Amino acid sequence: MDIATLAFSAFYQFGDAFAFLVLSACGLAVIFGMMGVINLAHGEFIMCGAYVTAASVHAGLPLPLGILAGTAVSALVGVLVELLVIRHLYERPLDTIVATWGLSLIATQGTLILVGSTMAGVGTPFGSFQVGAYSYSIYRIVLFMAALAVLGGLYALFNWTRFGVLARATIQVPHMAAALGVDTRLIYSLTFACGAGLAGLAGGLYAPTMTLVPTMGATFIMEAFVTVVIGGADVFLGTAPAGGVLAVVKSGMTSWQGQLFGQIGLLVAVIIVVRVLPKGISGFVLRERT
Amino acid sequence: MSAVVSLLRRLEGPQTLGRGRGFWSLFALVLLGAVAFPLLTDGYTVGNTVYFFVWVFIALSLSLIWGYGGSLSFGQTAFFGIAGYGYGVLTINFGADYGFTWIALLIAVGIAALFALLLGYFMFFGRIAGVFLGIVTLAVTLMLERFMAQTAGPEWHIGSARLNGFNGMSAMPPLTIPWFDEPIVLFADVGLYYIVLAMLVIVYLALRILMNSSFGNVIVAIRENPERAEMLGYDIRKYQLITFVIGAALAGLSGVLYTVWGQYITPSSMGMTAAALPLIWVAVGGRSDLTTTVIGTLVVLSGFQALTIYGSQYALVFMGVLLVLTVLIAPNGLVLGIINWVTRLVSRRKQETA
Numbered sequence: 001m002d003i004a005t006l007a008f009s010a011f012y013q014f015g016d017a018f019a020f021l022v023l024s025a026c027g028l029a030v031i032f033g034m035m036g037v038i039n040l041a042h043g044e045f046i047m048c049g050a051y052v053t054a055a056s057v058h059a060g061l062p063l064p065l066g067i068l069a070g071t072a073v074s075a076l077v078g079v080l081v082e083l084l085v086i087r088h089l090y091e092r093p094l095d096t097i098v099a100t101w102g103l104s105l106i107a108t109q110g111t112l113i114l115v116g117s118t119m120a121g122v123g124t125p126f127g128s129f130q131v132g133a134y135s136y137s138i139y140r141i142v143l144f145m146a147a148l149a150v151l152g153g154l155y156a157l158f159n160w161t162r163f164g165v166l167a168r169a170t171i172q173v174p175h176m177a178a179a180l181g182v183d184t185r186l187i188y189s190l191t192f193a194c195g196a197g198l199a200g201l202a203g204g205l206y207a208p209t210m211t212l213v214p215t216m217g218a219t220f221i222m223e224a225f226v227t228v229v230i231g232g233a234d235v236f237l238g239t240a241p242a243g244g245v246l247a248v249v250k251s252g253m254t255s256w257q258g259q260l261f262g263q264i265g266l267l268v269a270v271i272i273v274v275r276v277l278p279k280g281i282s283g284f285v286l287r288e289r290t
Numbered sequence: 291m292s293a294v295v296s297l298l299r300r301l302e303g304p305q306t307l308g309r310g311r312g313f314w315s316l317f318a319l320v321l322l323g324a325v326a327f328p329l330l331t332d333g334y335t336v337g338n339t340v341y342f343f344v345w346v347f348i349a350l351s352l353s354l355i356w357g358y359g360g361s362l363s364f365g366q367t368a369f370f371g372i373a374g375y376g377y378g379v380l381t382i383n384f385g386a387d388y389g390f391t392w393i394a395l396l397i398a399v400g401i402a403a404l405f406a407l408l409l410g411y412f413m414f415f416g417r418i419a420g421v422f423l424g425i426v427t428l429a430v431t432l433m434l435e436r437f438m439a440q441t442a443g444p445e446w447h448i449g450s451a452r453l454n455g456f457n458g459m460s461a462m463p464p465l466t467i468p469w470f471d472e473p474i475v476l477f478a479d480v481g482l483y484y485i486v487l488a489m490l491v492i493v494y495l496a497l498r499i500l501m502n503s504s505f506g507n508v509i510v511a512i513r514e515n516p517e518r519a520e521m522l523g524y525d526i527r528k529y530q531l532i533t534f535v536i537g538a539a540l541a542g543l544s545g546v547l548y549t550v551w552g553q554y555i556t557p558s559s560m561g562m563t564a565a566a567l568p569l570i571w572v573a574v575g576g577r578s579d580l581t582t583t584v585i586g587t588l589v590v591l592s593g594f595q596a597l598t599i600y601g602s603q604y605a606l607v608f609m610g611v612l613l614v615l616t617v618l619i620a621p622n623g624l625v626l627g628i629i630n631w632v633t634r635l636v637s638r639r640k641q642e643t644a
Binding site: 040098108267274 | 409412430
């Protein structure tokens, strides 16, 4: 095997890990970064997105539309959850964790009751291509592109749109924003919906690559949390670089010792990083800047 | 002598509900009932009650760390699992002779505490607090579950103990008291019932003393306002770490007793659902008091078991709803809320008659 194919293989694995980390984490990061709320039902929003995507594909929709449907349904559920539960708990961050955990329990077991222990999956599209002796799935490349597109889209949303400006104002000084006529409750609702929708998008994108079971959210949630903890509160300064660093750790450890050690590597990385940089990468960057 | 008296005086105080002759006579009455309980009922119910008691330790540990200390830890089930596996590995390797099971119990609890010391050092001395603490402990718990679940192959063994992956370990010897002619084996029956009941009473009273001591007061002060506690000269990191380790040891004790009770331990005892359940008992009972935690745990557990007849998924959905509603309506816990309401009612009645 020559250097070029080796490099491509390493890059492919890095891209795969990066896409998984960023896509599963960005919904969580938006909600945490903007609202200070940790959404433990994040994995269940991902599950919701994946299930709706699969159901729409079974109903005859093409996959991209199915993914859109999954995203939309998750976002709607997000609005509902914010209205019924999260809204009442902004003053008590620890209680939001507990409440969203209760929601996650309800969602997982409810899906088990309603849909059953598995759901028929969707085939992975696009097939594969050959580099050197190995074949690679094209869809994984698509996922990597999707992760970059989501980061770009979020950057545009929060920097170039009116909603983005209002949202950032609300996050910085909520009372001031409210005094200037911003409907902060609406902003919080929309932000939560945005995070839930991103989770649904992640679920929809990964629906063709995994088995659909009610507990599938748990596969994402650890990676998502680790990325958010290491990244800190800011999506661009935190989640993206954290995704990059962790992807190197994970793909490196995985190709060296196997999947499990990839995950152990993540855990060790997070414990060391919280000891050195308690506010995550973005906290470190922002402190340097001020 | 005076030291003992001053220690006993700490049994009641500002950090625990219940004081005076009324409370302690009730306590004695309940204890008497608990002691007489095996005489009045059949072996199955006794074994089942032991199962309930086993979980009270982990609930108390969560009450200590979360309710009193204010740090939400999802790691209790990790310590539970570590100690449970520890007991299994030790007793399968070294057998149950010469009372070794008790040494294994202590070592297993010690391993859990040591692990908590290591993890807690990184967290508390890294000044991780609030929601992040919850996430890091949750990540550790899930990681452990995944790790244990993939240890199915024969290459995963410690000594002669196979870890058995997702199916978990089984057939470890139960607790055994060495005796002259033949050792007394404590199966999940009357014998184990009294041992666990005794442990429960000791732990409960010891925690009452601990929480009403100056240490407990500092812990509560840190919960109320960490900066102020620090300005008053307390190294809050040390206090938090010690609480965390004590809590981990209690959760570990729960894990060992669980393993002893059923003679098996599986990775799913460290999973998401397993981690959620203690949280529900403690939240519903009233996390900031030991007594309400015990009551809440026993009530919710028996309710949960009664519901499981209709299928465990339904019971879990109900538990989730119960948790969300508790957090929304009675953030301090239902049992604690009811007790506070009754005391207010009684004191108002007294004022009116006076």
